Every structure is written in structure tokens, then in C-alpha cells.
Amino acid sequence: MTEPTPTTPTPAPAPVLANTAAAAAPTEAGFSVDAGATNLKEAFLGYVTRIRGGEVGALPAVAGLVLLLVVFSTTTKIFLTRGNLANLPTQAAPTILIGMGLVFVLLLGEIDLSAGTAAGLASAGMAIAVNFHGNLQTQLKGGMFGAYIVVMVLALIVAARERLWPGVIAIVFGGVVLVTHIGSNQVLAILLAVTTGTSIGILTGFLRARVGIPSFVVTLALFLAWQGVLIQFLGAGNSFPTQRFKTINALENTNISPLWSWVVLIVFVGGYGAFTLYTSIRRRAQQLSAQPVSIVVGRFAILALLGAFSVFFLNKNRNPNKGHVIRGLPWVVLLILIVLVAMTLLLSKTTFGRHLYASGGNAEAARRAGIDVPRMRIAAFGISSSLAAIGGVVLASKQGGVPADAGGGNTLLFAVGAAVVGGTSLFGGRGRVRDAVLGGLVITIIPNGLQLHPNVGASYQYVITGGFLLVAAAVDALSRSRRPT
């Protein structure tokens, strides 16, 4: 979602200071690190300073990942097998996707406890659509269909009033799928789920931002409510299968061909490398602060190596039984990469992203800069629930259907955990979409590895996961208190 065109006229560059600015040579101004002067040593010292100042970034999550990998690969035989490791991305996918959405809400210092059950409810819409030729009207009893439409219309009104145009387009699209019964098409059914999420999120955001109910309470209430609505949708104890629907089922259960797996790797990692390198070189040439080329190349090399190793590994047959061959990158990895890149660009390259960070860092300062902070809140909840709905679709694909408790239980808490373990602050203003990916992997590896230990009960899984979360939250809190103000 982008901001409307700024209404303020473009100002002339620092008119009153022109004389003095020209007089002061750049070196005299003393921005020693700027003007393309960053070298490796300075960058490293800067990094150390930031870590000591509490800007730990991805460090704890990466350390946790390495620790878990080492522990499980040395203590069990099965952990490092292809069949097991290939499971990690598909097991982690729902948590990662819901977590990526939650980053937006957490950036504002808010919480969305309803993301899990909203994801379940949204995926139920999809499951009913594909199972009943797109006709939700006859399937949804007791005024539920009417309520569905009312929710969408209300969300549409809010989105239009807040000038959240991407939200408006999404909701209108979902509404059309809903009333014209074209959701028998699986892709359209998936989009119905996503736009259901958008509607739910925008209404949640409205209750938080314009009515002023604390997000903890709003989303706690909705967490409960969506659970009830889901049961009503499905009929208690019932479950709608999605296994026989190819596209939906493919997300978590089929793989990209080996050749295309390489292509995906080259496009994403190569694209990342080319972009960061180009940026660094160009900024340096323009006398702007830039990361040293060596660091950019180093980071790219590590990613490329890890990626190449993963694809190479995944491209080998991992089916221990004779018969059909299982190999290649799971489709859901591509989905996660697309969402990751799109949301990262949104947060880092657009005014919307900038204003979101500002609103989370200091809402009053953002307001004085002319930013409509409540509107940002509504947008953040809208994005969060939309991504949660994608997570719900993936969860359905993984479970082979939508049961009445879809998205309930610990779904949400693990997703919040993923974002926080990855380094997103619960106090707002700090976090990235990639945090949910790293944290999601950590949170998934724990049960994956523990279940391979026959003598360690499942109960340990919760304790250890909780321990990781505590450590991450402690790092977050301590880093905050170490800041100067």
C-alpha cells in the first residue's frame, strides 16, 4: 500500500544555509564515516558498537539455529537425513507466513492474538468454496453467509474511508468471488481466503485505531469469536478436505522440478546479490554512505553457498522407499520467498514502510510529521491478517483439509514466537520480515529434532521453545534498556 502523493510542495534545498553549506568543506563537516569512506574495519567496529548498543539484529536467531543444528545432528542419526531436513521448510511454512504478517503489527508495538484463528477461518472459506462449486451461500447455515458479506462490506467501507486502496481492491475482488460462486477455481478460492483475511484485519485495525480498544483486548475477543464462527462454518467436529484439490495440495506436498529449483535459487539469491552490490557501488560512487563491497560480497557468498547446498541436497531423491521419486524445492519455499521479498521491499523502499517504522518508534513524532498513525495501524492489521490467511491456506494444504480447530491451539503463539526469536521487538519500531523466517525455522527445528529422541518426551518441546522465546525477549528488553534514552 502506498501513500497518496504528498501535498507539500517540493522545497528548494536548504536555502538559508546555502552560503554556509558551500563554505564548509565536506571533511570539515566531519561525517567521517560518510562520503563513501566506510572501509571494512569501520564497518566491523560499527557492527560491534551496534551489537553492544543492543542492535543485535539476526545474531541470536542465527546462533540459535546453528546451536540446534549442531545439537540435533550430533545426537541423532536421522536429523541430518534428506527425508527429515526436507520436512523443515514445509513444517515451518505456516508459522513463518503468519509470523511475517505479525511483524507488521509488532512494528507498531501492537499484538494480534487473533491471527491464528483468523487464518483458520479464512482457509475454511476457501475449503468450502472448492468443495461446493464456489457456492458458500447454501453451505453456510444460520445467517453465516449474510454475516460473511456484512463483514466484507464493513471492511470495504473502512478501507475506502481510510483511503487504503489496495485493501479496497482486495475486498471488492473477494466479494465478487464470494457472491458469484466462482470460487470453485482453486486459485480464486485461495484469493477469497486472502481477501477474507484482509477484511478481518482491516476491521480489527479499525477497532484498535479508531474505536481505541487496546489491541490485546480486541484481538483476544476476536481470537475467541473466530473460533466459534469456524465451528459454525464447518459444523462441530466436521472437517473439509482439500487434499484432492491439486493446486491447494501442491503448496505443501509437491516440489519444483530440480532444474527449476536451481532457477529459483539463481533468481532470488542472484537477484539479491546483484541488487545489493549495485547499490553499494553506486552509492559509493555518489559519495553516499555505503556498505563496503567486501561485506556485501561476503554476505552474498554465504547466502549463495547455503542456497546452493540446500538446492543440491533437496534435488536428490529423498524417498527412502522404492517407487516414485521425491525431490526438488517444495513449492511453499517459493511462496515464502515471494512474500519475503515483496514485504521487505514494502518496508524498506516505500514511504509506507518508512511511516510504519516511524509510527512504531514514536507515534507522536509521526503524527507531527503529518502521518496518519491510526490509518497506518489499520493498514498494518490488514496486511497482517492477509498474510495470516496465506498461512492458513498453507496450513490447510499441510493438514489436507480444514478442521474445526484450524489455526487454534498454539498456531498464533508459535508465530509470535517466530517473529520475536528472529529479532522483532515487542516494543515496536524494530523488526524485519526476515525475522519471522529465521525465528520460524528455530521454532520448527526444536520439535522436529526432539521427536527423534525417543527418550525425550514431547513435554520438553514446549519448555525448550519457551526457553528460546524467553532468551529472545530478554535480549530485546535488555537492548532497549541499554540505549541512551
Next chain:
Amino acid sequence: MSSTPILEMRGINKSFGAVQVLHSVDFRVYAGEVMALVGDNGAGKSTLVKCVAGIYPMDSGEILFEGAPVHIHGPRDASALGIEIVYQDLALCDNLDIVQNMFLGRENLTSVRTLDEGTMERRARQTLAGLSVRTVKSVRQVVSELSGGQRQTTAIAKAVLWNNRVVLLDEPTAALGVAQTDQVLDLVRRLATNGLGVVLISHNMNDVMKVADRITALYLGKVAAEVKTSEITHAQVVELITAGRTGNIGLKPAEAAQSA
């Protein structure tokens, strides 16, 4: 000096709940002049500034810009008129860097409508160099890493970055060292010389007497007096601030006593 003030406020009343903070305040600023706004703690100086900024709605009263009535409903209206404010609490986002803070809400965009970091960074550096900021290592430093004075300078740079007509500075030198304070006072003078209307709020009477052309004294939310700096002494200003009157300048004795 032009006779129409560039910015004028007439009969401003403002209450927070039952407490009336501003009592029909008249206030004006002329282009090319420094107007000092003085008054004791809680006199209502910051509140008046925030009314101009569009942060607080006024209960009654009107604002004129170059003699024409204007309606300021939000910060964007104020900046569209060319009114910039350095807030007492600075209003910076700790989690953003200097450049990001300076351009917050009015980012430069590229042709594909993404953030134009290069242009913003260059302009930020230029402005800061003009303020002779020597101690900031990089304009990409996050504000939470800055010292109090560096923050204050960032907030000032944020305000003078734009092509303004009026700049209001709410205690801009409170956290600054001697040299940096002189820099800012210099800047204040320079802004006026360049034809801007400047409002300086300060508790330091030496500074006020040094740079201001006129002084408006607020006493318990009322304008005690608006005088030319050349026609008043340091001691008289202090008396206006503390008692609301001095000699035959200021509130009438009854009024001053009643307010107190």
C-alpha cells in the same frame, strides 16, 4: 519593516478540560524579524506553538497568514504554508536515522515512487554541514545513538531543511553546549536576515536580548506585553515574566493579581 505580520494569531483561547491555558492570546510575527516568546514554566508557550502547528485544535480565535485567514487542521496544513516547528520535546523517532527523521512525512521519491535515499542523504548532509555539526559520525546514525545536543541539532536541521516562511523554535538551545548555542543563535539571526519570520522560545534572557527584535511575554496564558527589544531592559523582561507587569507596561495590576 512590512506592516502586515507574516503570521498572526488573534484571540486564541485554549483549554485542556476545565483548565484554560490560553486566554485570548494575540501574537504576531513579522517577516525578517525574530520574535521572542517568553514566559514562566507553564505559561502556555508550547501550547501556543502547537496550536499554530495544527496539533491542538483551538477553542476559538483565528490565524492569519500574510494577512489572510487560514485554517490549520493538522501538521500538513502548517508545513504546506511554510511553517516549521522545532518542538521542545524534539519529536524524533529513536529507531530511525538522522536522514530518515529529517525527511519524515515528506520523503523524496524516485521516478518509480520508491524512496530516493541518495537525494535525501545529500541534502541532509548539506544542511547539517551548514549547522557546523562536527561530532556526528554519519548522517545514517540512528537517533537513539545520538547525544542530547546532537538530537537537538537534528531537530533544528529538520526544520530548516525546507523552504520555509516561518520557523518556530521551542527552546532550541536547552541541551546545547556554548559553541553549539552560538551556532543556533547565529542561525536564528540568519533565518530572519533571509526574510523569514522567526519565533524563538527561550528561558535564557541573555540570548533573547541578543537576537530578538521583539519580545512577547506570556503570563499565565495571557499576553502581558509585546515590546521592541530596544525599548526594554533585561530586568523589565524578567519582571514581565514573573509578575506580568513592570512599571506601566504589562497587565493591569488587578488583572495580573487576579490571574495569579
